[in-house]
Amino acid sequence: MSNARWFKRILCAFVLAAGLSAGALAQTPIRALVLYDQAASGPYAKLGMAYAIMLRNLLGHWDTTVDLRPVQSYAQGQVENYKVVFYIGSHYDLPIPAAFLADAYSTTKTVVWFKYNLWQLAWNPSYAGFSAKYGFSFSSLRGMDAAPTPGNPNPGFFDTVTYKSRPLAKHYTYDAATGAINADPDVGVTQIVDATKAQRLVPIRNTRTGEEIPYVVRGGNFWYFADLPFSYIGPRDRYLVVCDILHDILGVATPTQQRALVRLEDVSALVNPNSMTVLSNYLRSKSIPFGIATIPFYTDPLGVYNGGRAQTLRMNQAPALRSSLNYALQNGGKIVLHGYTHQHSNMRNPHTAVSGDDYEFWDIVNNRVLPGDSVAWALGRMNAGMAELAANGYTAFAWEPPHYQMSPNAYQAAAQRFPTTWQRAVYYTATTPNLNPAAANRDFAVGQFFPYVIKRDHYGQRILPENLGNIEYDIREIDPSSNFNYTWQDLKLNAENAKVVRDGFASFFFHPFWLEPELNKPGFQDFQSIVTAIEALGYQWVDASGL
Amino acid sequence: MNRPLLAALALGLFGMNAATAATAAADAAALTDAQTVRQPAPVLLAPDRPLPPRTVVAPPKPRVETVVQPGLDKLQKHERLTDVLRARKRAGGTGLVVAE
Numbered sequence: 001m002s003n004a005r006w007f008k009r010i011l012c013a014f015v016l017a018a019g020l021s022a023g024a025l026a027q028t029p030i031r032a033l034v035l036y037d038q039a040a041s042g043p044y045a046k047l048g049m050a051y052a053i054m055l056r057n058l059l060g061h062w063d064t065t066v067d068l069r070p071v072q073s074y075a076q077g078q079v080e081n082y083k084v085v086f087y088i089g090s091h092y093d094l095p096i097p098a099a100f101l102a103d104a105y106s107t108t109k110t111v112v113w114f115k116y117n118l119w120q121l122a123w124n125p126s127y128a129g130f131s132a133k134y135g136f137s138f139s140s141l142r143g144m145d146a147a148p149t150p151g152n153p154n155p156g157f158f159d160t161v162t163y164k165s166r167p168l169a170k171h172y173t174y175d176a177a178t179g180a181i182n183a184d185p186d187v188g189v190t191q192i193v194d195a196t197k198a199q200r201l202v203p204i205r206n207t208r209t210g211e212e213i214p215y216v217v218r219g220g221n222f223w224y225f226a227d228l229p230f231s232y233i234g235p236r237d238r239y240l241v242v243c244d245i246l247h248d249i250l251g252v253a254t255p256t257q258q259r260a261l262v263r264l265e266d267v268s269a270l271v272n273p274n275s276m277t278v279l280s281n282y283l284r285s286k287s288i289p290f291g292i293a294t295i296p297f298y299t300d301p302l303g304v305y306n307g308g309r310a311q312t313l314r315m316n317q318a319p320a321l322r323s324s325l326n327y328a329l330q331n332g333g334k335i336v337l338h339g340y341t342h343q344h345s346n347m348r349n350p351h352t353a354v355s356g357d358d359y360e361f362w363d364i365v366n367n368r369v370l371p372g373d374s375v376a377w378a379l380g381r382m383n384a385g386m387a388e389l390a391a392n393g394y395t396a397f398a399w400e401p402p403h404y405q406m407s408p409n410a411y412q413a414a415a416q417r418f419p420t421t422w423q424r425a426v427y428y429t430a431t432t433p434n435l436n437p438a439a440a441n442r443d444f445a446v447g448q449f450f451p452y453v454i455k456r457d458h459y460g461q462r463i464l465p466e467n468l469g470n471i472e473y474d475i476r477e478i479d480p481s482s483n484f485n486y487t488w489q490d491l492k493l494n495a496e497n498a499k500v501v502r503d504g505f506a507s508f509f510f511h512p513f514w515l516e517p518e519l520n521k522p523g524f525q526d527f528q529s530i531v532t533a534i535e536a537l538g539y540q541w542v543d544a545s546g547l
Numbered sequence: 548m549n550r551p552l553l554a555a556l557a558l559g560l561f562g563m564n565a566a567t568a569a570t571a572a573a574d575a576a577a578l579t580d581a582q583t584v585r586q587p588a589p590v591l592l593a594p595d596r597p598l599p600p601r602t603v604v605a606p607p608k609p610r611v612e613t614v615v616q617p618g619l620d621k622l623q624k625h626e627r628l629t630d631v632l633r634a635r636k637r638a639g640g641t642g643l644v645v646a647e
Contacts, residue, residue, distance in 0.1 A: 047617060050617045050618065051617060054617075054618060092605070092608050093605040093608075119603055119605055119606055120603050120605075123603045123604075124602055124603050125602060126602070139606075140606045140607075141606050141607065141608060141609055142609060143608075143609020143610070143611055143613075144609060144611035144613070146611070147610075147611050148611075180614055181611065181612075181613040181614065182613065182614050182616065183613045183614075183615075184613065184615045184616075185609070185611075185613060186608075186609050230617060230618060231615050231616060231617050231618070232615075232616055232619075233618055233619045234619065266628045268628065269644075270628060270629070270631065270632070270644065272631075298644075300644065304629075305629060305632050305642065305643055305644045306643055306644055307643060311644060311646070313644070313646055317646055342628075351627060351629075352627075352629060354628075354629050355628070356627065356628025356629065357627045357628055357629050403624060404624070424619070427618070444617055445618075446617045446618025446619070447618045447619035448618050448619060449619060470624075472625055472626055473626075475626070475630060475634070477637075478630055478633045478634050478637060479626070479627060479630045479633055481625060481627070482625045482626040482627065482630055483625060484625040511626065511628075513628070513630070513631045516631050516634065516635075518631070518634035518635050518637070518638040518640075519630070519631070519634050
């Protein structure tokens with residue numbers, strides 16, 4: 001055998017080995033540790049955990065293994081077991097264990113610090129070289145510029161984060177009657193002292209005074225966020241900054257890719273096939289795949305819309321639903337199971353106990369889990385929904401929680417039953433949370449939406465994003481609780497902001513009933529406007545079932 | 548109680564503790580993220596070592612108190628599916644669901 005042939009064989013073996021090695025590396029999850037404050041008692045003892053869960057969910061966008069722990073239980077050396085360590089400073093001046101301070105200062109691993117308590121490290125004589133090492137210093141906390149009054153309802157604070165040229169304003173409302181301020185204005189103030197070592201990556205501005213300070217600053221392996229970006233989150237909020245910048249923190253190269261999703265909502269026995277035909281035809285004409293959030297079993301146990309007599313309509317008794325689905329499926333639609341009955345038993349939860357009106361997996365009246373709540377109970381209802389579809393020749397590729405809220409057990413059931421879900425979710429700090437604000441050691445429930453696909457959330461669910469919301473009209477003359485306008489222009493603005501996330505989606509849903517003539521709203525026109533606007537922003541429509 | 552009996556008792560207790568700890572560790576490893584939040588608070592609160600003496604005076608906390616809402620206060624869906632039935636009734640229809 002010639003030397004050339006031997007050389008080729010050795011070269012092939014080398015390339016093969018290198019390829020296998022690279023493949024193995026690519027499949028290795030990133031290990032992350034999220035440390036949070038947990039006070040021994042008090043109404044906010046579990047607040048840090050709530051924030052930690054939210055961060056954990058975002059980290060689920062990547063191949064990650066995430067551990068959550070109270071910083072108070074940190075053991076020396078743990079940092080070294082992870083690629084990235086996050087500390088969530090949610091509790092003002094809660095003492096941080098010396099072991100974590102020492103490790104955070106000495107490690108070469110990535111450390112990300114949020115909001116409070118940086119002074120325990122940066123001002124600590126034991127770490128007097130903090131500023132020299134990282135190139136920035138910590139100087140103070142700032143909050144509201146003054147207390148608001150009815151005559152001066154917003155005296156100002158650091159309220160606007162600018163990211164990729166987009167102003168992202170923090171939430172603020174003031175109730176002059178009660179004096180309550182709904183906002184999270186406190187920020188940690190840092191200064192760059194050595195520009196060769198530290199960078200102000202993102203600024204935050206006090207729009208009243210014009211002052212500007214770092215919102216995100218990085219010095220070497222140490223990152224600092226001036227606030228906790230998980231309070232009052234919204235689609236135009238600085239929450240989008242952490243969603244995007246996590247790519248850089250984790251060191252994962254991601255190409256810019258902006259995709260769009262649309263879903264037709266609450267399609268049940270009450271659906272009008274004409275509306276579904278119009279929408280299906282339009283989406284087909286533009287080659288846009290779409291989801292159909294389907295409620296397979298209609299029930300009205302109190303007879304609210306049946307002259308006082310209980311009524312149920314199975315799928316085989318609902319020709320309008322079947323014909324609507326058949327037409328939509330032929331034109332690019334894919335079914336998402338949106339509850340079994342989308343209501344609970346014969347209780348008004350909270351409206352009528354009629355399918356589509358009420359919550360199915362959460363007691364919204366008392367803000368607690370429903371009687372009999374368990375993973376098995378929720379699985380039973382999810383299986384019943386799938387069986388109802390199957391009995392009529394349909395299947396669903398995903399699950400969407402009714403009214404976007406379920407119990408922790410039901411979310412775990414969804415994770416077990418469905419390979420993917422399409423939703424924004426609510427997370428709790430216990431499996432049977434006590435959300436009474438007056439309760440000792442009260443729990444928290446936090447709503448969270450995502451601008452991208454989450455491979456695994458706190459409950460183990462895979463989540464497709466819905467981050468723009470939906471078009472709504474004020475029809476209080478018909479339904480006093482439906483008193484809110486959310487326009488296609490609102491969704492467009494949300495989509496513009498979502499572009500700051502390098503792989504962000506523009507995902508929204510729409511109720512076909514807005515095409516009903518009796519409602520007298522420009523539903524179809526507005527639907528076309530938002531579809532066109534999303535396309536004009538450069539998003540590409542994709543099939544949710546293929547993600 | 549004699550010394551051998553004491554020693555045997557101590558050894559037995561040690562063994563039981565070790566077995567309990569091992570079971571707890573195995574259980575903890577099997578917990579999902581959601582389940583870990585159910586750990587009793589005293590376990591989570593127990594620091595591994597005494598907290599450090601305070602060597603740093605904290606900066607003043609901003610004085611104006613606010614109400615902080617963690618996360619999104621969930622997306623409110625104001626409209627309801629049966630609004631259509633109400634609208635039809637308002638337009639002169641029955642507002643009832645008729646099985647076909």
